[in-house]
Amino acid sequence: MRTVSFRQMSEGTKEDYLFLAERETEIKRGLPDRLLAALESLKDSFDGYQVTRYEHSLQAATRAHRDGRPEDYVVATLLHDLGDDLAPDNHSEMAAAIVRPYVSEQVHWIVKHHGAFQMYYYAHHYGDDRNARDHFADSPHYQACVDFCELYDQASFDPDYDTLPLDVFEPMVRRVIDPERPWTQGA
Secondary structure: OOOOOOOHHHOOOHHHHHHHHHHHHHHHOOHHHHHHHHHHHHHHEEEEEEEEHHHHHHHHHHHOOOOOOOHHHHHHHHHHOOOOOOOOOOEEEEHHHHHHHOHHHHHHHHHHHHHHHHHHHHHHHHOOOOOOOHHHOOOOOOHHHHHHHHHOOOOOOOOOOOOOOHHHHHHHHHHHOOOOOOOOOOO
């Protein structure tokens, strides 16, 4: 396997960095596959609910799709909890960083802040502030995030819901998470 010649970045040559740029392009092309695999790994994540995080993600995306939401919204809904395993204290920020180049500014904002907004449904049971989302009341995306949490996030823990399979969403993921064509109007 070919490698660069340097041991410190400051020693790199133009050829080294052109080679690395080619490698990065290859890595980016595989992003949809890695995201789909990460989504599937949620089958074994965060137990205690009546559905797995994987089923929750599919169910939330199914609801958004059936409501006629734009494709970037549906895909972001599908991926909104990808950070649960690796970043449990700021999972929404991790998921938002992943989708940011590929979705609208509003969709990115929703994913980034849904963690604070979903606290509305449970924080008071822990003695915390269920209205923490009100810190964002001045945002033009505030109500959109309230709606996301109400319609898709908090409502998608139903083991009897007629959830669409991942096969339905995979082509959407590949169209939206396209490293050759990131969102040009986004954040």
